[in-house]
Amino acid sequence: MSAGPGIQVLPQSAAERVAAGEVVERPASVVKELIENSLDAGARRIVIEIGGAGQRLIRISDDGAGIPGAEVPLAFQRFATSKIRTAEDLRHVRTYGFRGEALPSIAAVARVQMVTRIQGADAVKIVIAGGTRQGLGPASGPQGTTVGVEDLFFNTPARRRFLKSPARERAVIVDTVEALALAAPEVAFRLTDEDQEILWFPPETFAERARRVLGPEVAAHALEVSAIGATGTLGGVLGTPQVAQRRRTHQWFLVNNRPVRSPLLARALAQAYHTLIPEDRHPAAVLSVRLAPEDVDANVHPRKAEVRFVRERELFEDVERAVRRTLHRVPLLHVIPALPPDAPADAATAGGLEGVPAHAPGTGTLGVPHRPPLTGDALDITDAPASDLPWPPIRVIGQLALTYIIGQSGKDLVLIDQHAAHERILFEQLIARRAREGVQAQGLVTPIVLELTPQEAAVLTDLEAPLRSLGFDVELFGPKTVRLTAVPAIAGHRAPGEVFRACLRDLQDDYGPHAGRSLEERLTIATACHTAVRAGDAIDPTMMAGLLDALSRAADPFSCFHGRPTMVRVRAPEIERWFYRRG
Template sequence: MPTRIHILPDDLANKIAAGEVVERPAAVVKELVENAVDAGADRIVIDVAAGGRETIRVSDNGCGMGRDDLLLALERHATSKIRTLSDLGAISTLGFRGEALPSIASVSRMALESRTGEEEAGTRVSVEGGRVKEVSAVGRDVGTTATVHGLFYNVPARRKFLKGIETEMRHIVACVSQIGLAYPALSITLSHNGRPVLRLGQADRKRRVEEVFGLDVGREAVEAEAEAEGMRVHGFLGRPTFVRRSGACQALLVNGRPIQSRTLAHAVYDGYGGLIARGDYPFYALYLEIPPGEVDVNVHPTKREVRFADERRVYQMISATVRRALREADVIPEVSPQAFEREAPAGPAVAPGSYETKADPVSTAQEMTRPYEGGRRRRSRSAALDLDLQMSLPLIGRKSSEPEDAPEGREAGEAGTETAAVWQLHETYILAEIKNGLILIDQHVAHERVIYEETLRGFRSQPTPGQQLLFPLTVSLSLTEMAFLREVFPLLEQLGFGIRDLGGNSVVVDAIPSGLRQWEDGKLLKEIVEDLQEAGRSRSGLEERVATSYACHTAIRAGERLSKREMMTLIDRLFETEDPFVCPHGRPIVIKMSLDEINRRFGR
């Protein structure tokens, strides 16, 4: 009887195994850089083309390999890191399985060059699809250079699932940043298409953290350190006022290995206690040093996760270290006396989330639409709103007899002139009288809808000239944030921003959109980047995400006093938009109360 089970050919087995190790270009960079670190390098140069889809080159000045070792390194499970089973229980290197090089070689065209200090000439090995094509001598410095061309060229099913160039490049920057954090004494240079993207010189931990995350440790973070029972925790914690809306500025490193751990992340949050609000993400970069025998790094294909022999003890130590560091730094926020001297409130006059009305008689924008030009009726893009029930919203005019010096809170007008009946409520809402009742408009989200649609139109038209800054501003971001910002450079320039990339984690802004309300010395750029990070997995397109963020941060705020003319202009512009009843985030803009319902409430 013929057998149904058979051994897979080596080339097929290698491609399957490569699927666990080589997920995307960033995984190739990670494996090659980790090999360089294990080889004792203190200088690594990374060159990438087309987001790593076409070329990845990693050069180091490590100990190098001789000809025989270079050929052996391409064999599966060949490694210099471990020899016996006991070595597996006390791993102190980043790599140890002997899978990376053969896995990468099996799905690319790869060239390896290396030379040791004892050799006069180096060796070059060319590999295609896992098969060695050529071995030759080469003149070069001590160290190793790995060049990968055409990643997944022979696995089309994998190649077509790669993301766009900018997205893949963001993953590479994040990967290199994490390794840079783990080894601050390591000099790393990363270039994309011949242009420097990241330069990390040799530094101490504090300086490296500041370079990678673009912050000032003394002003925005505090140092934490503790040691007990063979474990040591050292790192930096963001002050409670320095929070983000995503976890992009967080790093956990165990014995020099960047890891992901929900348990340890929870321990950090436990240490913060009630100092940060739910939904906020504090900055932290924590280095845990623990005896290698007490941590198992062989539990994940890409070694992103680890398992501790005594997880409870590690949790308690990190939580206590965070709590003690924050307490000693006296980061409990204080209320400024100036806050009580402001004439206008600094925030919304109503609690967040109060957009929903619980009173039965008050209907939402689901009952409202407006007539459109040519008799056509556009449906809202929001499936939650049924705009088939058409009704116009004519504002009722009144004869004004107010003198020029009208009392505060009322708009002066000429006697006998017809003006619309609109008022501002708590400097947050606009109350307007209509033919059969009244409407309430949230001024912030109304303006947000207007700016959102104007911004989208601006992306599809000629670039808008910006307003030149008298003094150009240098803005520093984290390296991951810079990757997001570079992706939206063309869109921001379309709006009128003038931005020059300095490489690394800094840009110079010399122009901003004309009439921009909210700039605050570069804070707007940082807020847009944070929103893009938070919505990284959103299904909406990049233009929509940028427009949503730009509109949210530049719109009129709750707490801003508006004149009657400003309120009327905002209402007119709102009802000229395609979807005047829902903001880009999906919140209602307009709430209506009918006159019949008001009469019923008063028993008329």
């Protein structure tokens, strides 16, 4: 084997291109770095112009402080920066840029022209192509800086092959501008593509900017979150569960005003929406976290797109608690005015379904309870103020397709999923009973002997204790045989063996669709799901009224624990439009 080439130092031009690859990944990277420079310069108005999806042209103009003429050449030298002076300053970074790599990295792989002027001085212009300075001299222009970037990657054609379609690159630029616009809502932003305006953000409040970025559909169903936690402060705008998205494209996170990607914050957000949206949906949100600078390390990614946190667990809990508290403070169904005192009384509520009482003390003539304020303990929210979620008065009309309860609320039509509603009731009652009274089991007069499949038997070995905590009493009766002697009290009206097998089935595939939750919680979900009234079950009007009465007292009455809605509401005007009674 022949010896390889000896070790040598790369030429400066080659080293600059290698370094540029870490900072300038695509046109959006250039947009990000230049906007951050404008924000650090105190700009109040930033204009971004692109052509050819950013490959042919990127021009960013601002009205910031500008750069003194004598320092313009330094701005294009690697690691030359005005943001920090020592390594210790990295622990207290308060600016967007601080590495001194953006301009030299961009100039190494494009043709760059910059015109800048500070107050009380003449403008200066510098031209650089592929890292080589081609001109420096006086110019004319307003205070601020304009940087034009043309022919991106002209000297590294291999990089162009890895770019996506123009439409995709343009979309990433839009996302980048939106993220930075969220970081500086007091600054006006304008983005044009081939002279066509794509985005315009006037100066506004953070909440207004967040709603604008989230879009009109989400903004119409948005909640503002504000909290002080152990790690810092949190502010933002949350989309309600009904506008949850199929992808995470409507999630923005800012840490100390810096847009970042944060798996930790994304997990905390998802956990707060747990049981409120389906497993395949994602909440829409803009969250801004402010922490002590020394608790955040922004120097872990060449493009500063990721950060590390010193107090990860506490931050996760702060964010999850604040978002969940906000979601629980408001009704997740439209509130309607209470019916007048002389409204006709509804049928008396009655029992018939497990967990649905014949009559709930403290209820009104419509079977709607005068609910006491919810407490932090009831919602598992520390120090949450008392709240009273408005519950729409619903008059039961009948049943549709043996699946949905038809109700009337004022002039509106309400459809209630009987299974989703009942499993929400049972789930919360199981949790409450286990915490308050311990095991609620019902012994079987005649024990049931069950032959298990190999998969069921494998799951059972890890589940004996959790099963017993819910009320299942199971004895091993052979390698794959068990004897069932008791079941949860709420499952008494179902075939015991059927409920038991269904619970095991739900936990076979990596412990079922609710992987990530505790075994006890997953078993509680499975028990409630397979015990609840099902689609296809006929229930009479008094049982329907009783179910709605019990649902009205649930902590989360408007969704089941799978995240599906328990009810939907159709406004009377919408029905009138169906029949062409209104335009």
